[in-house]
Amino acid sequence: MARPREFSEDRVVTAAMEAFWRHGYEATSTRTLCDSTGLGPSSLYNTFGGKRQLYLRALQRYYETATAEQVEILRGDGPAKERLRAMMVHAVDADLDATGTQGCFAISAAVEVAGSDPQVREAVRRSFDRVEEELCAIVEQGRRAGEIRSTGEARTVARRVQSTYYGLRVLSRVQDDREVLLATVDGMLADL
Secondary structure, X not given: OOOOOXXXXXXXXXXXXXXXXXXXXXXXXXHHHXXXXXXXXXXXXXXXXXXXXXXXXXXXXXXXXXXXXXXXXHOOOOOHHHHHHHHHHHHHHHHHHOOXXXXXXHHHHHHHHHOOOXXXXXXXXXXXXXXXXXXXXXXXXXXXXXXXXXXXXXXXXXXXXXXXXXXXXXXXXXXXXXXXXXXXXXXXXXOO
């Protein structure tokens, strides 16, 4: 079966990412992937090698888009705490405005698949490590500017911030009160 003329591998991987994000790996059937991507089953398998391979490509796409967006926010202008808050508020607002793709796809993959699949674990770890590196740099910048007072290793402080951030991504799946989520953000930042 020939590929449709409008075939775009980027579009297909993005559509698959959204399907996996919305339904989870196990609940995303081949039929769901075909409906989401516009490809037939044979084209999907011939092009991507199967559901798992497409899932790994979707995680790569998430890294290239959402993780890159997090890094871009963290590298923005302004004081360290403002950049940390901007990343968290952006996530809260995106999650509350989302239609079916709430939370973080990498967290969903970590919870659902990474425990039993080393390649998924590696892909998720890559996203988490990238964000951690940026957070560590911001903590160090904030300390030099006298803005962050937390003691201990910068990496430990960065991981505390990261844990709060990822916790917000999970919490937003059940908590739709923006003020509650923002109070969590502001409380964590006040403790820095």
